[in-house]
Amino acid sequence: MTLQTPEVAHIEQSEKSDLLFELPKEKLIWLLEKMCEIRYFEEKAEDLYIRGLVHGTMHLSIGQEAGSVGSIATLAPEDLIIHHHRGHGHTIAKGADLTLMFAEFLGKESGYCRGRGGSMHIADIPGGNLGATGVVGGGIPTAVGIALALQMRKTHQVLLSYFGDGASNEGEFHESLNMASVWKLPVIFICDNNQYGMSMHVNRAMNIDQISKRAISYGIPGFSVDGNDVLAVYETVEGAVAHARNGHGPSLIDCQSYRWRGHSKSDRNLYRTSEEINDWKTKCPIRRFKAVLVDAKILSKAEVDEIEQKAKEVIDAAAEEAKHLPDPSPENMEDEVYA
Amino acid sequence: MTQSNGREITYLEAIREAMCQEMRMDDEVFLIGEDIGTYGGAFGVSKGMLEEFGPERIRETPISEAAIAGAATGAALMGMRPIMEIMFMDFLTISMNQLVNQAAKMRFMFGGKCSIPMVIRAPSGSGTGAAAQHSQSLEAWFINVPGIKVVAPSSPHDAKGLLITAIRDDNPILFMEHKLLYGLKGAVPDEAFSVPLQSAEVKREGRDLTIVAYSIMVPRALKAAEILSEEGIEIEVVDPRCLKPLDSETIINSVAKTGRVLITHEAPVTGGFGGEIVAVIAASEAFDFLDAPIRRLAGKDIPIPYNRILEQAAVPQVEDVVQAARDLALEGR
Numbered sequence: 001m002t003l004q005t006p007e008v009a010h011i012e013q014s015e016k017s018d019l020l021f022e023l024p025k026e027k028l029i030w031l032l033e034k035m036c037e038i039r040y041f042e043e044k045a046e047d048l049y050i051r052g053l054v055h056g057t058m059h060l061s062i063g064q065e066a067g068s069v070g071s072i073a074t075l076a077p078e079d080l081i082i083h084h085h086r087g088h089g090h091t092i093a094k095g096a097d098l099t100l101m102f103a104e105f106l107g108k109e110s111g112y113c114r115g116r117g118g119s120m121h122i123a124d125i126p127g128g129n130l131g132a133t134g135v136v137g138g139g140i141p142t143a144v145g146i147a148l149a150l151q152m153r154k155t156h157q158v159l160l161s162y163f164g165d166g167a168s169n170e171g172e173f174h175e176s177l178n179m180a181s182v183w184k185l186p187v188i189f190i191c192d193n194n195q196y197g198m199s200m201h202v203n204r205a206m207n208i209d210q211i212s213k214r215a216i217s218y219g220i221p222g223f224s225v226d227g228n229d230v231l232a233v234y235e236t237v238e239g240a241v242a243h244a245r246n247g248h249g250p251s252l253i254d255c256q257s258y259r260w261r262g263h264s265k266s267d268r269n270l271y272r273t274s275e276e277i278n279d280w281k282t283k284c285p286i287r288r289f290k291a292v293l294v295d296a297k298i299l300s301k302a303e304v305d306e307i308e309q310k311a312k313e314v315i316d317a318a319a320e321e322a323k324h325l326p327d328p329s330p331e332n333m334e335d336e337v338y339a
Numbered sequence: 340m341t342q343s344n345g346r347e348i349t350y351l352e353a354i355r356e357a358m359c360q361e362m363r364m365d366d367e368v369f370l371i372g373e374d375i376g377t378y379g380g381a382f383g384v385s386k387g388m389l390e391e392f393g394p395e396r397i398r399e400t401p402i403s404e405a406a407i408a409g410a411a412t413g414a415a416l417m418g419m420r421p422i423m424e425i426m427f428m429d430f431l432t433i434s435m436n437q438l439v440n441q442a443a444k445m446r447f448m449f450g451g452k453c454s455i456p457m458v459i460r461a462p463s464g465s466g467t468g469a470a471a472q473h474s475q476s477l478e479a480w481f482i483n484v485p486g487i488k489v490v491a492p493s494s495p496h497d498a499k500g501l502l503i504t505a506i507r508d509d510n511p512i513l514f515m516e517h518k519l520l521y522g523l524k525g526a527v528p529d530e531a532f533s534v535p536l537q538s539a540e541v542k543r544e545g546r547d548l549t550i551v552a553y554s555i556m557v558p559r560a561l562k563a564a565e566i567l568s569e570e571g572i573e574i575e576v577v578d579p580r581c582l583k584p585l586d587s588e589t590i591i592n593s594v595a596k597t598g599r600v601l602i603t604h605e606a607p608v609t610g611g612f613g614g615e616i617v618a619v620i621a622a623s624e625a626f627d628f629l630d631a632p633i634r635r636l637a638g639k640d641i642p643i644p645y646n647r648i649l650e651q652a653a654v655p656q657v658e659d660v661v662q663a664a665r666d667l668a669l670e671g672r
Binding site: 082111112113114115116117121123125126130131133134135138139140141142143144145146147148149150152153171172175176178179182335336337338339 | 369395398400401404406409410411413415417418421440441445448450451456486509510
C-alpha cells in the first residue's frame, strides 16, 4: 500500500484479501482467539456487573473486536498503546493477563491498578499499555508526549493512540494531530468510530461523512476502514505503522464499527432502534472472520468452534480465579498519590 | 543554605541557570513551550538556551496549550523530565485536562505503577498592566488537586534551588514565577544546589507578629517589616516557599512565638490558600498562644483591572501590609 498525502483512502472488503495467504496460520488463529476472548470477557464482565460484583459502571466494546485486534496485531511486542474508557479490547489484544483484568474489575489489590482504576482505567505499563483515559479525547495529547519521547530517544517504537468518534470533535484532538504532524511523531491515531458519542450519532456531531477526511487538514495520510473486517484493519494499520516507524509521521485511521451494547450501564438505548442494532449484529466481526477462515479452507468448522470454546473456558477460569483474590486495604491509601 | 560567595543575579537569571545546569547534567531534561527559542520566551527566561541545547531540547510548539501539557505529561510518563513553560499562568486553564485529569491522576489511578516527573513553569501575578487574562495567581486550583505539588519562590536563591529540586522530583510540580520578581537581584551560588520542598524559611525574625507570605508578597512583607521596625514593632516573616506539601511546623512555631499572625497573598481572598494556612494554625498548638484573631490580607474578589491605580488597589501593596500588620500588632494591647 502506498500512503498518499493528503488523499483519503477508503479500504474495505478483505474477504479475498491476500493477507489470508500471506500471514502465518498462527497469526490468523491469534486474531480469532483474541476477538473471541474479548467478546467472552466482556459478556462475563457484564454478567458480573449484573450480579452486583462490579462496582460503578463499564463501557463494553462488544461488536468492535476487530478494530482493537486487527490494529494491535501489526505491532512489535515493544510497541505501545494508549487508549480510552471503552478499552477492554485493546487491553486484551495487547496481551493483558485476563485474571489480573478481572481482578481490577472486581477492585482487587492484585488487579492491574490495585483496585484504584477499575474497568475504565486499566493500564499495563510493563506490557506497553499506557492506560485508558476516562475523559473523552484526554489520551490524545498525552500520546503526543509519549511519541515525542520515542522520537527523542530514537527507539524505533511506535504508539497506537485510540479514541472515539466523539473525541474527534474535542479541541485536544486538533491540537494534538497538528503537533504530531509538525514533528512527524511515530504515532498512529485510530478512531474507534462506533457511530455514537454516548447518544449522539456522528451524523449529528459533524458535517463530514468520513472522520479520516480531517487528516487532510493536518497534512497526514487518512484512511477509513471497515472496522468489522479484521484483515482490512490489519492491512490499513500495518501500512500506517510502517510509515510512522520509517520516520514519516502520524496517520489518522477511521475504524468504522458499531457498539452493540449501550454507552455505559445507564444507557436505555432510547436514541437508536432495535432494527439498527440487529442490522449491525448481522455484521458480527467474529462470525464474519470465522466464515472467511473456513471458506478459505485455512481452518475447519470444527477448528474454529474449538477456538471459540477454548476462549470461553479461559475467560470462565480467569473470572473464577479473580473472585477469590483479596481486596485492597484503605490503610496507606495515600501512598501512591506521589512518587 | 549554600554560600553564594556574594555573586548576585536576577530571579530570571537564576531560573535560567537552574534549567541550563540540569540540562547539561541530564539528557532527559528538556524545555517545551511557545516562543522559547529565538524569541527567548515571552519574558526572556530561555534566552540563549536554543544556541546551547538546540531545537530538540528547546522544543518550540504551536500555540496549543492542551497539547503542550499533553506532550510534557506523555514524555514524563516515559521517564523523561520535561520542563513545560506556559506563557502566562492564565493559559493553564487550557491545559487543565492534561494536568488535572492526566498528569495528577495517572500514578494513583494506575496503582502506583508509573510516575510523571514534570515541571510546569508558570509566570503569574499582576502588576504589569496586562489586565484580567494575563495576571492571575491560580495556585489554589492546583493545591486542591492531589498528585500535583506547588512551589512559589520569592527570591533568586530560592528560585534556583527550588527549580533544581522540582526538576529532580518524580512528580508534576507547578512552579510559579511572579513576573514582578523576574528583575529582583540577590545572592545565588554558582553551582547546582537544591532547596528541599516542604521547607519554609524565616526570612526575618521578630517577636511581635508573624506574617506568612509567599511569592511577591515576601518582598512586600519584608519592606513593611522594615517600616514597622522603626515604630518599634518587630515582625517575623515566614515564607512557605513550597505551598504543597506545606511545612506547617515552621509556621506554627513562629505563631506560637509571636502570638499574632497575618497571612497574605495576591490571589483573591475567597477560597485562597490563606484560608488553608488559617486552618492549619487554628488546629495547632499555636492556637493557645494567639493574642488576637488570625487575619488575612489577600487580593480582592475581582478580576485584575487594567488601570494602574485600580490594578494596585486590587492586590495588597506594601502600605496595605504595613497598615494591616500595625493594626494586628496593636490589637488588644
